[in-house]
Amino acid sequence: MNKSSNWYKLDNAAKIVPSTARGANTRVFRITCELKENIDGEILQRVLDETIEEFPFFNCVLHRGLFWYYLEDSDLKAVVEEEKTPACMPLYYPGRKNLLYRVNYFKKRINLEMFHVLADGTGAFMFFRNLIIRYIQEKHGIDADIKPVDEFSLEEKNVDAFGDFYSKQKGLKQLKEMSSVKAYQLSGEIDDDLLPHLVEGTVSASKFYEAAKSHNTTVGVMCVAAYIKAVLMGMNRSQKKKHIVVSVPVNLRNFFKSGTARNFFGVISIDYNPVEYDGELETIINFVDKNFKEKLSPESIEKTMNSYSALEHNIGIKVIPLPIKNIGIGFFDKNAKRGITSSMSNLGQIKMPDAVADYIDRFSAFMTAQSQQITVCSYNDKMVFGEVSPFKTHKVMLNFFRLLTEMGMEVELGTNDYDEEQ
Structure with a gap:
C-alpha cells in the first residue's frame, strides 16, 4: 500500500x-x-x-x-x-x-x-x-x-x-470493450427511497454439487448457467433479441500468489444470446463452461488484471484533475453498465478452525448494485445465494430458486424486515 x-x-x-x-x-x-x-x-x-x-x-x-x-x-x-x-x-x-x-x-x-x-x-x-x-x-x-x-x-x-503483478499492455482497450455491448436490463418496481432490498436462499451444498456433477460441470458454471435460465424465464420474445451478460468477478489470488487483504480481483463476462436457447439447461451449461475455460486461461486472466491497472499507468489520465475524472469515470461506468445484465460472485467454500466450527450455522454475503448482484458462499452443507437490489420484488431470484427446487433441492428463503412488512 x-x-x-x-x-x-x-x-x-x-x-x-x-x-x-x-x-x-x-x-x-x-x-x-x-x-x-x-x-x-x-x-x-x-x-x-x-x-x-x-x-x-x-x-x-x-x-x-x-x-x-x-x-x-x-x-x-x-x-x-x-x-x-x-x-x-x-x-x-x-x-x-x-x-x-x-x-x-x-x-x-x-x-x-x-x-x-x-x-x-x-x-x-x-x-x-x-x-x-x-x-x-x-x-x-x-x-x-x-x-x-x-x-x-x-x-x-x-x-x-x-x-506487484502489472505488466505493460493496452489495458484500456479491454475496458472500452466492456462498454461496447448493450445487454438485456432487468426491470421491476424500484423502491421510492432506493433502499436496498435483500433476499437470501439457502440450499444443501452437497445437493447442488451433485446437480452440477450430474451435468458434468462445476459448481461455479452451474450457478451462472442456472441464473441465465432464470433470467430467460422472465423474458418475452422481443426482449430475447438482447443478450444476457453476466459479469463474474474472479479472485486473482488464485492465479497470482498474493496475501493482500485489499482489492485484487478481475471480471469476466459471460455473454449469452437467447436465440441459442433450445429449452434445455444443458445447452446453457455447455456455453458457460466453454466461456469459463477460455476466459480463465492464464493469458486472459493476465489481460484482465492489467486492464485494472490501465488507469494508474495511463499518463494522459494521470494528469486530469479529479473533478473531471469523476465526470469521465461516471460516464464510462454508466455506459459499461448498459453492457451488463447482472453480476454473480462466488466466494466459494468457507473454512473455519475445528475449535469454533460447530458454533457457526452459516455465512452469507451481499453486494449492492444499480440493478442486481448475486453473491454465493457455502459453509459446511449450507450454500447461500444473497441478492440485494433496489427492486421491491425479486422475480429473477424467485425463478432461480424455483429452478433449484425442480432439481430436487429444498430452498430456505429469507428477506429483510421491511420487505416482509410490505
Whole structure:
C-alpha cells in the first residue's frame, strides 16, 4: 500500500469506486455470519478492537486529492451497534471524516459492511474470519491456540497486488470493450427511497454439487448457467433479441500468489444470446463452461488484471484533475453498465478452525448494485445465494430458486424486515 507519512494510494480496482457510488449502488458490501445463539454486543466490541489492530489499513478515512482519491490513517474507533437500519447503506460521504466499514449484529447474526475502496470480498473475509474466531473464543472461553486463518504478515496484507503483478499492455482497450455491448436490463418496481432490498436462499451444498456433477460441470458454471435460465424465464420474445451478460468477478489470488487483504480481483463476462436457447439447461451449461475455460486461461486472466491497472499507468489520465475524472469515470461506468445484465460472485467454500466450527450455522454475503448482484458462499452443507437490489420484488431470484427446487433441492428463503412488512 505505497505508504508516505500516513496516507495511502488506492489500489487500481478501488480507484473508480468513489466516482461510481451513487443512488442504490452505494458500493458497500455485507458479509454475515449466523451463529447458533444470540450475539453479545459487549464481547463483539472488545474483539473488534483487538482484530482491527491486525488490519490497521481498514481504519482509514477517504479524502479527495488533486488527481486521485487517497486513504489516510485515522484514530477513529468503530462502535458496534445492534442493527436498526437497512443493510448496505452508504459509508462514504464526500467531505466527511468517517470510517469506511461498520460492524453490527441482530439476534444471532454478526454483520460486517465495507466500502469497496478498502477490500474485495476475499480480503474482507480475512478480517471477518479473525473477528468471528476471536468472538467465539472469548464467548465460550476456548483457550485453544488457534492458528491464524491466514499466515500473511501485516506488510503482505497491506500490499497493492495490482502494482506487484502489472505488466505493460493496452489495458484500456479491454475496458472500452466492456462498454461496447448493450445487454438485456432487468426491470421491476424500484423502491421510492432506493433502499436496498435483500433476499437470501439457502440450499444443501452437497445437493447442488451433485446437480452440477450430474451435468458434468462445476459448481461455479452451474450457478451462472442456472441464473441465465432464470433470467430467460422472465423474458418475452422481443426482449430475447438482447443478450444476457453476466459479469463474474474472479479472485486473482488464485492465479497470482498474493496475501493482500485489499482489492485484487478481475471480471469476466459471460455473454449469452437467447436465440441459442433450445429449452434445455444443458445447452446453457455447455456455453458457460466453454466461456469459463477460455476466459480463465492464464493469458486472459493476465489481460484482465492489467486492464485494472490501465488507469494508474495511463499518463494522459494521470494528469486530469479529479473533478473531471469523476465526470469521465461516471460516464464510462454508466455506459459499461448498459453492457451488463447482472453480476454473480462466488466466494466459494468457507473454512473455519475445528475449535469454533460447530458454533457457526452459516455465512452469507451481499453486494449492492444499480440493478442486481448475486453473491454465493457455502459453509459446511449450507450454500447461500444473497441478492440485494433496489427492486421491491425479486422475480429473477424467485425463478432461480424455483429452478433449484425442480432439481430436487429444498430452498430456505429469507428477506429483510421491511420487505416482509410490505
